[in-house]
Amino acid sequence: MSEPQRYRSKGRIFADILRAVQDGPAKVTHILYRANLSHDRLTRYLSQLEESGLIVRQQDGDKITYAITEKGQRFLVEFRRMEEFADAFGLDI
């Protein structure tokens, strides 16, 4: 039985997107699938992540991919830590 759908905070959505590109540059369709977001929402979050310096947009001809930055990797490490920290208090982030 699958886990019930729960509210995802902005931080968690950021982390889900970053995890989708963690193993290497990924296309929008791949990120859509991995982060489970609609195209409109993903576009909005991708530009926010780009502005924050957590991902970079790469263009090779018609092919557009997104890659995680060093700051993005750091965000994921901090997110994991804080997830455990909040969880220790029985709280979600």
Add this chain to the structure above:
Amino acid sequence: MFPPNWFLPFDAAFQVLTAFIALAVSLYSLHGHRWIGERTLYALFLAFLMLSIGLFINGITLTYSTLAGVTFSGNGSSSVIADIGFWAYYIMSILAYSLLVYAYADRLRGPSAVVAAAGAGMGRGWGGGIGQTLVAAGPIMELVLVILLLVVVIAQLAHLTVKRNRFSVTVTLSFVLLLISHILIMFSSLEDTIYVAGRLFELGGFITLLIMLAGLRRAG
């Protein structure tokens, strides 16, 4: 309700030590909030900051009491400065634990909003008696803290039934120790050693929190 005079310097030292531990938890939460921007982390930051400020105030008040030779005979003989210090400590502690209760209720939403309202109400409800000595008010304030901590412990135990790891067990243990400490302090007018035991339990609770924090940093 009051510390035996021989214990005052130790009590002051314990309070300052626990204040530093609460500050460490608070700063860790703030660090996380700056990265992740989650309000849960901000609530933890504020709660532990208030707790830390309250404990620092209590530490300073106890130090002042030691140096000024304030006696706690149970006849209302404590000084005005000491009274204000203890009231500030209790108000900050009650606000801090109320915020924690609110954070738990906010997580659970729905039915637990009642718990949050109760917690917030308790936080506000005891602010009108400044001027009374702590001989009369202390046990009541401790009772409020016990009720708030009881809610926190129940929420932690409920969480443990769903998800259990060493960090959540450690945090639950620390809140249980804090709960026991406030129960003991509430009844400390019966016997001086009960107060000392209460403070030792409180110190144990905060040290357990520090161990959790160190474990998290190592794991990260």
